[in-house]
Every structure is written in C-alpha cells, then in structure tokens.
Amino acid sequence: MARITLDRVSRVYAGGALxxxxxxxxxxxxxxxxxxxxxxxxxxxxxxLIAGLEEVTSGRISIGDRDVTDLRPRDRNLAVVFQxxxxxxxxxxxxxxxxxLRMRGMPASEIxxxxxxxxxxxxxxxxxxxxxxxxxxxxxxxxALGRAIVREPEAFLLDEPLSNLDAQLRAEMRAELVRLxxxxxxxxxxxxxxxxxxxxMGDRICILRAGRIEQVGAPLEVYASPxxxxxARFLASPPMNFLPARLEAGAAPALVLAPGVAWPVPPxxxxxxxxxxxxxVMLGLRPEDFHLEPAPxxxxxxxxxxxxxxxxxxxxxxxxxxxxxxxxxxxARLGRGxxxxxxxxxxxxxxxxxxxxxxxxxxxVIPRPSVPQPVRSA
Amino acid sequence: MxxxxxxxxxxxxxxxxxxxxxxxxxxxxxLPILWVTRVAVVPASMSYAPGLLPELSGxxxxxxxAGRFPRSYVNSLIVAAGSVALAMPFAVTLGYAFxxxxxxxRAGRFAVLATQMLPPxxxxxxxxxxLRSLGLTNSLxxxxxxxxxxxxxxxxxxxxxxxxxxxxDLEWAAMSDGATAGQAFRIVVLPTALPGMAxxxxxxxxxxxxxxxxxxxxxxxxxxxxxxxxxGLQTSNGVQIGTVAAGVVLAVLPLIVASRFIQRFIxxxxxxxxxx
Ligand SMILES: Nc1ncnc2c1ncn2[C@@H]1O[C@H](COP(=O)(O)OP(=O)(O)O)[C@@H](O)[C@H]1O
Ligand SMILES: [Mg+2]
Numbered sequence: 001m002a003r004i005t006l007d008r009v010s011r012v013y014a015g016g017a018l019x020x021x022x023x024x025x026x027x028x029x030x031x032x033x034x035x036x037x038x039x040x041x042x043x044x045x046x047x048x049l050i051a052g053l054e055e056v057t058s059g060r061i062s063i064g065d066r067d068v069t070d071l072r073p074r075d076r077n078l079a080v081v082f083q084x085x086x087x088x089x090x091x092x093x094x095x096x097x098x099x100x101l102r103m104r105g106m107p108a109s110e111i112x113x114x115x116x117x118x119x120x121x122x123x124x125x126x127x128x129x130x131x132x133x134x135x136x137x138x139x140x141x142x143x144a145l146g147r148a149i150v151r152e153p154e155a156f157l158l159d160e161p162l163s164n165l166d167a168q169l170r171a172e173m174r175a176e177l178v179r180l181x182x183x184x185x186x187x188x189x190x191x192x193x194x195x196x197x198x199x200x201m202g203d204r205i206c207i208l209r210a211g212r213i214e215q216v217g218a219p220l221e222v223y224a225s226p227x228x229x230x231x232a233r234f235l236a237s238p239p240m241n242f243l244p245a246r247l248e249a250g251a252a253p254a255l256v257l258a259p260g261v262a263w264p265v266p267p268x269x270x271x272x273x274x275x276x277x278x279x280x281v282m283l284g285l286r287p288e289d290f291h292l293e294p295a296p297x298x299x300x301x302x303x304x305x306x307x308x309x310x311x312x313x314x315x316x317x318x319x320x321x322x323x324x325x326x327x328x329x330x331x332a333r334l335g336r337g338x339x340x341x342x343x344x345x346x347x348x349x350x351x352x353x354x355x356x357x358x359x360x361x362x363x364x365v366i367p368r369p370s371v372p373q374p375v376r377s378a
Numbered sequence: 379m380x381x382x383x384x385x386x387x388x389x390x391x392x393x394x395x396x397x398x399x400x401x402x403x404x405x406x407x408x409l410p411i412l413w414v415t416r417v418a419v420v421p422a423s424m425s426y427a428p429g430l431l432p433e434l435s436g437x438x439x440x441x442x443x444a445g446r447f448p449r450s451y452v453n454s455l456i457v458a459a460g461s462v463a464l465a466m467p468f469a470v471t472l473g474y475a476f477x478x479x480x481x482x483x484r485a486g487r488f489a490v491l492a493t494q495m496l497p498p499x500x501x502x503x504x505x506x507x508x509l510r511s512l513g514l515t516n517s518l519x520x521x522x523x524x525x526x527x528x529x530x531x532x533x534x535x536x537x538x539x540x541x542x543x544x545x546x547d548l549e550w551a552a553m554s555d556g557a558t559a560g561q562a563f564r565i566v567v568l569p570t571a572l573p574g575m576a577x578x579x580x581x582x583x584x585x586x587x588x589x590x591x592x593x594x595x596x597x598x599x600x601x602x603x604x605x606x607x608x609x610g611l612q613t614s615n616g617v618q619i620g621t622v623a624a625g626v627v628l629a630v631l632p633l634i635v636a637s638r639f640i641q642r643f644i645x646x647x648x649x650x651x652x653x654x
Contacts, residue, residue, distance in 0.1 A: 053550045073553040080554040086547035090569040103556035147555065157554075 002064055002154035002187045003029045004050060009059030011045055019045035020211040023059070027155075027189060032181050034202030034219075035191045038234070042211040043191040044083075047157045050189065051080050063154060074103070079148035083160040085140045087132035093119075093143050094128040100151040118150040138169050149180070155187035162197065174201055195235050199223070207231050225356075225370055229363040232284050232356065238316055238331040240284045244360065249277035255352075257283075258324040263299045266353045272368035273357055281366065282358040287316065289355065290332035290348040298349035303330060305344045315339050317346065411630070418627045422620035438624035447625055449600070450607035454629075456518055457593075457603055458586035461525030462579050465533050470575060472530075473537025474563065478546065487538070490531045501528075502595050509596060516598030524592055529582040536581065540574030541567070577643040580636045587633065604629045 004027040011019035020042035027033045035043045048054040050061060052073040060069045068076050079100070087096050094115055095102075101111045119125045122142040132140055141161060148156055161177075162170045178201055181188050192198060198205045199219045207214045207222070207230075215227040226232035232240040245255040245263075253270050254262040263283075265273055294300060303319035306329070315334040321327055322345060332348055340346050357366040417425050421435040472490070475481040482489075493501060505524050506515065514520030544567060552562035568575075590605040597606060608625045611618045 048550070051550070051554050053553065072558075073550075074556045074558065076554075078554060080551065082547045082551060084545055084547045086545065086551035088548060088552070088566050088570070090566075090572075099552070099557075100555035103552075103561065147551075151555070 003027065004155060004187060004189065005062045006046075006050070007060045007062075009046075009049060009061060010057045011042075011049055011054060012057045018042075018211045019054075020049070020208075023211075023213055025206060025213065025216070027187055028203075029064075030185050030187055032178070032188045032190065032201060032203045034198045034205045035189060035208060036193065036195065036198040036205050036234070037208035037214075038193055041208040043193075043208055044159050045211075046208070047080070047159050047189065047191055051078055051157055052076050053080075077151075077154045079151050079153040079156050081144045081148050081156070081158045081161045083163060085132075085144040085164075087140055087143055087147075089132055092129050092131060093124060093135070093146075096132065096143055097124075097128075097146045097150050100147060104151075114150050115146075118146045121149070122146050137164050137166075138173075141165060141173065145180075149184070153186070155189065158188065158190045160191055160193070162192070163194070177201065195237060198235070205235075207234065209234075225365075226284075227365055229282060229284065229358045229365075232358075232365075236286065238287050238333070240286050240356075241328065241330045242358070243283040243285070243321075243328050243330075245281055245283045247273060247276050247279060247281050247357070249274065253277065255281070255283055257321070257327060261323045263350070263352060266297060268353060268371065269368045273366060276357060276359070276366050280360055282360045282363075284356040284358055285330075285350055285352075286354065287331045287333040289351045290330075290334075291351065292334060292338060292348065294349045295351075297353060298351050300347055300349050303332065303346045303348050305340050305342050305346050308340060308342055310339045312336070319346065414623045414626050417620055417623035420620070422618070425619045425623075438620040439628075441618070441621045442624045442628070445607075445621075446599070446602065446610075447604075447607055447628075450602045450604050451628070453518060453521075453597075453601055454587055454603040457521045457525055458583045460518070460522035461529055461586045462533075462582040464522060464526035465529040465582060466575065466579060468530055469533035469537050469578065470568075470571075472534045473539075474541050474567070476534070476538045477541035478549075490534055492531075493528070494531050498591050502592055505592065506595055515596060516601055518601050521593065521596055521601065521603070524596060525586045525589065528589075528592070529585060532585075533578050533582050536578040537571070537574065540571050540578075543574075544570050573643045577640050580640045580643070584633055584636060587629075 004025075006023050006025040009023045010021050013019055023042075023046060025033075025046075035046060037043050045054065049056055052068065052071060052075075056069060060067060062068060063076060063078070088099065091099065097118055098111045098115045101114060106114075115128070116125070119128055122145060124139070124142055124146055127135060127139060127143075132143065135143065141164070144161070158177075162173050165173060174197060177188075177190070190197070190201060202219060204217060205219050205222055206216045209230050215222055215231045217225075222231060223235055226235065226240070229240075229242065243257060245257050247265070248254050248256050248262070253265040253274065255265060256262045291298060302322035303317070304322050304325075305317055305319040307318040309316040309318075313336055315336075315338055317332045317334055317340060319330060319332075321330065334340075353371050357368070358364065359366060416431065418438050419434055419436075420427070420431065421433055421437055422441070424432050472481075476487050505527075509515045509517075509520045509524065512520070514523065548566050548570065549559075549562040552566045553559065557565065587603075588605065589603070590609070593603040593606045594609070597603060602610065604625065608622055608629070611622050611625070
C-alpha cells in the first residue's frame with residue numbers, strides 16, 4: 001500500500017528562504033495526483049521532501065503505514081524522474097535502467113531480464129548500449145521513465161517530466177503516462193506548471209502558491225469551484241476575467257459595475273451572495289461564459305473588440321465593455337468560424353449563473369451553490 | 379550591392395590584418411623555442427654561429443647524457459607524478475565537500491588558497507625546517523610531500539569547479555535509486571568528474587615539473603630535478619649553452635604531450651553538462 005501522507009510539512013532553507021509551508025496532503029494508494037503551480041511555488045521541494053532528498057524543517061511524512069520522515073531516500077522505495085532526467089552520463093542506457101536493481105543487489109541475470117522488458121515496453125531496445133549524450137530528448141525521457149519503472153517502486157514522483165519535450169511529443173507522452181499509470185496501478189505524484197497536463201492527467205490536482213496549498217480537488221471540480229482568484233486565474237487559459245463591482249441588496253439584488261450599469265444577480269445565487277451585499281466584490285467570469293446567442297438569464301453586453309486570436313477550433317476575442325470604458329479588458333471564447341474584426345462592436349451574452357464572486361481583499365471566493373456545468377453553445 | 383562589396387573587401391582586409399597579427403604573436407611565442415631547438419641540434423662550437431642549421435650533431439645530447447641529467451629526469455618524473463598522486467585524493471574529496479556542502483564557508487574556501495597568495499620564498503624556509511625535522515631533506519619523498527602540499531590548494535579549486543558543474547540531480551537520482559551518499563559519489567559522481575580529474579592532474583604535473591625554487595633548496599646532488607640540473611650547467615666556466623638547450627628540448631617534450639591531453643580532457647569536462 002503506497003498511500004502518501006504529508007502532515008503539516010514545512011521546509012525552510014538556510015537564510016530563511018521558504019520552500020513550502022504547512023503542507024498537509026493525502027495521496028491515496030494508486031492515485032494520480034498532480035502538483036500544479038507557477039515556477040518557484042515549492043513543487044520540486046515537495047517532491048524532494050517526499051523522496052527524502054531534503055529534510056523537513058517540521059511535520060511528518062508517511063508512506064503506507066510507515067513514518068518515513070527520518071528514513072534515507074534509499075529506504076523509501078520511491079522512484080523519482082527529474083526534470084533534467086538526471087541520466088548517469090558515463091553509463092549506457094542499459095546500465096542506467098539497471099542501476100537501481102544493481103544497488104539493491106539483484107542477480108545480474110534477473111537485472112538483464114527486467115531491463116530488457118522495460119526497454120521493450122518503452123521502445124528503447126535499439127538504444128540499450130548507447131550513452132545518454134547521443135539520445136534525443138524524447139529518448140532520454142524514456143530512459144528516465146524506464147529507470148523508474150524497472151524498480152517497481154511503491155510510488156512514482158515525476159518532476160515536470162514533459163517540460164523539455166516539444167508540443168507533439170508532450171501530448172503523446174501525456175497519454176502514455178496515463179496509460180502507464182493505469183497498467184501499473186501505482187501511486188503517482190506528478191509535478192507540472194502546465195494546466196493542460198493538470199486538467200487531463202490527474203485524478204486530483206493540488207494547486208500550490210508560494211509554498212502553500214491553495215486548493216485540492218478533482219480537475220473539473222476545481223475548474224467549476226475555484227477556491228480563490230489565484231486558482232481561478234491559474235487553472236485555465238485564457239484565465240478567468242475579473243470585473244470590480246459592488247453588490248447592491250434590495251428586492252432585485254444587482255451587481256453594479258458603474259453608475260447606471262447594473263447586472264441582475266441570478267435568483268439561484270441571490271441568497272448565497274446576499275451576505276456580501278453592500279460590499280465591493282470581484283465578479284469572475286470565464287471566457288467561455290460569454291455567448292453570442294441570447295438566452296433567458298444571460299446579460300447582454302457590448303464589447304469593443306481590440307484583439308482577435310482565431311485558433312481554428314475556437315476564437316479568443318479581447319475587448320472592453322462599451323458601457324464601462326476602462327473597467328477591465330475581457331476575453332471571450334467563441335466557437336469555430338466566429339471571427340469578429342478588431343474595432344468592431346460585438347454584443348455578447350454573459351451567463352451569470354456560471355459566475356463567481358470573490359472578496360477583493362482576501363481574494364477568497366464567496367461561496368454559492370454549485371450549478372450544473374453550463375453547456376457550451378457553439 | 380556596391381555597399382555589400384565594399385563591406386566585403388573591408389572585411390577581408392580586416393581579416394588579413396588579424397591573421398598577420400596572429401602570425402606575429404605565434405612567432406613571438408615560437409621563435410625562442412625554435413631557436414633553443416636549433417642550438418640543441420648543432421655542435422656546441424656553433425651555438426652562436428650564424429646560419430639557420432650550419433651542421434647537425436648529437437654532441438649536446440651526448441654531453442647531457444654523460445652527466446647527471448638522466449638521473450634528474452627520473453627524479454622529476456617521480457616528484458611530479460608522486461606529488462599529484464599524493465594531492466589528488468585530498469583535492470577531490472575537499473573539492474567535492476566545498477562544491478556540494480559549502481563546507482567551511484566562503485572564508486574557509488579562500489583560506490585554502492592562502493599559501494598560493496604568499497610569495498614562494500616565504501614558504502621555502504619553513505618547508506626546509508619541517509623537512510629537516512623529518513629527516514627528509516635531499517630526498518625525493520621530501521620533495522613529493524612539499525609539492526603535494528603546494529599543489530593541493532589549486533587542485534582543490536579546480537576540482538571544486540568541476541563538481542559544481544555536475545548537477546546535484548545525478549546524486550539525488552542515484553540516492554532515490556537505492557545508493558547511499560557514498561555510493562552516489564563513487565559510482566556516479568567520480569566517473570562523471572574523471573575528465574576534470576585528468577585535467578587537474580596534468581596541470582599539477584606541469585607545475586611540479588617546472589618548479590625551481592623549492593627544488594633548489596630542498597634537493598641535493600642525487601635528488602636534483604630537471605630545472606635544478608639545467609641550472610647546474612651554468613658553471614663558473616660559463617654557460618654550456620648547447621647542453622642546456624638539449625636539456626630544455628627534452629624537458630619540454632612531456633609538456634607538449636600533456637597539453638594535448640589537457641585540451642581533450644577540458645573540452646570533455648565542459649561538455650558532459652550537455653547531458654540533460
Ligand atoms: N536549496 C535551496 N536553497 C534556498 N532556497 C531554495 C532552495 N531550493 C529551493 N529554494 C526556494 O524554494 C522555493 C521553491 O522552490 P522549488 O520547489 O524548486 O519551486 P518549483 O515549484 O519551481 O519547483 C523557491 O522560492 C526557491 O527559491
Ligand atoms: Mg521545480
């Protein structure tokens with residue numbers, strides 16, 4: 001059983017630099033957990049702490065039912081794939097893959113058999129006698145994976161394993177890693193700063209910021225209910241739009257963007273949002289919550305288009321609200337073939353039932369009942 | 379079009395001037411060596427004679443081999459190789475500790491260089507006193523010991539540089555693969571640092587090979603190294619320039635070989651970082 005538990009783990013570096021602070025995390029046996037966050041937020045530190053390559057400043061770490069906080073890396077039986085791949089440059093691919101088995105004193109014949117098997121699985125058989133220096137980036141990445149797989153560890157710790165690959169190879173390896181996870185059934189902690197990897201690969205995402213956990217949850221759950229503005233901004237591209245507003249109570253509560261520009265609060269959210277009445281709020285609307293077609297409950301707003309990115313399957317339109325010039329620059333996601341021109345005025349219909357309100361001071365979400373996933377209109 | 383042409387011809391002129399400068403610089407470096415070689419291979423009587431190669435002769439080399447030179451050659455080999463062999467294990471472990479663990483801090487790292495910063499004359503008398511108390515003056519082991527000590531700071535710093543260039547990820551990978559810290563160092567780091575160690579060893583060898591002052595003070599007639607032996611050819615009867623030249627030619631030979639090696643190792647040493 002390889003459930004990984006971090007209990008209030010902190011890591012402070014000499015000189016006071018903060019690695020991670022007060023991380024509590026429970027990775028289930030066999031789970032694929034993605035650690036997501038911007039550069040420098042403590043993802044690698046978390047991984048190194050789990051692997052035992054760095055000592056915790058405080059807190060406990062356990063794997064299965066063993067407290068491993070004071071164990072050396074070699075006694076934790078985890079496999080780490082580093083962002084740099086960290087292949088041993090003086091050894092052949094064969095020796096690289098077999099290294100962990102050799103260190104565990106496995107008989108040479110069995111090492112050879114296992115290395116051959118792993119190499120075949122990863123398509124590395126023709127390269128077994130080469131040195132890492134002559135391999136391509138994708139091949140090196142596979143060697144690093146092979147080195148991890150062959151040991152049959154309790155869990156895999158992957159530190160941005162796909163970040164050095166080109167876009168196409170990265171997409172292939174995303175799928176391949178998910179397949180490997182399914183066939184091996186082992187716990188995986190996968191570090192990335194790429195939100196596509198986070199959304200598509202993991203059972204759950206753990207979002208880190210400046211050494212602290214911001215939110216943990218299933219990808220779609222985090223997407224649908226971000227805990228704060230950071231998560232809302234970070235987990236999607238283009239990120240959520242934020243409009244400063246004021247929540248006015250009354251018989252018909254409304255979000256006032258500017259004098260005379262008031263958007264009615266959807267009745268479903270009136271009660272939950274009511275406690276923020278009379279206060280400034282941040283209205284969060286995802287680019288995909290703007291539509292070209294009107295519908296009951298949608299609020300019409302004119303957008304002065306400033307930029308258009310036609311990506312093929314979709315079009316990202318940037319513009320300013322005509323009613324409130326200078327309020328904020330908005331991005332809207334339109335369907336295929338809908339390509340307005342910069343300078344044009346475009347009438348969009350915002351779906352406020354999908355919107356979130358945030359407290360501008362704390363950036364925390366003002367909770368509301370969850371709504372069924374809005375259906376994308378073409 | 380004409381602009382490009384003019385720029386091109388100006389570029390060619392600049393290139394020509396550059397190459398002329400380089401050739402002159404090379405000549406400035408090479409001429410003394412070529413002249414020494416010339417003096418070594420002409421008869422002693424013609425050392426100062428005009429003419430490029432008036433006559434070829436091995437007499438200078440014969441004179442050299444009749445004297446104490448062969449002995450000093452062997453002495454130099456023993457002392458240079460021995461001092462490097464003595465210093466390297468310390469330099470490697472110390473350099474690794476400095477590079478990876480910041481042992482002794484910045485101040486400590488620079489303190490190691492202290493002896494390099496003093497003028498050698500300030501060290502040679504204490505070295506003599508120490509060797510005398512050990513009964514090692516006029517002995518090759520004594521010279522090996524002193525040269526080893528002299529080489530240590532600079533070899534340590536070279537090795538520290540190489541170890542800093544080896545990503546710590548390699549050791550982390552080895553340790554999570556089941557190696558102890560010691561195994562990670564021996565099995566992964568050391569082989570990776572091998573080109574660096576070779577380069578450092580060659581540099582240390584050259585330094586010891588050319589050292590004169592300590593050898594002069596600490597060695598006796600039977601333990602003289604090449605520089606001391608060659609200096610000994612400058613007698614009160616005048617300088618036997620032909621014999622000296624022959625000795626210089628032989629002394630420089632291993633250095634030429636070594637510098638070829640060092641080039642290869644340093645290039646290799648700098649490119650292993652490409653393994654990403
Ligand atoms: N050895 C170290 N010494 C001091 N600070 C460090 C060290 N390693 C990491 N840090 C700091 O800890 C924070 C988290 O680093 P890291 O875990 O590498 O971030 P990332 O999320 O990009 O992997 C960063 O601010 C970094 O500067
Ligand atoms: Mg990192």
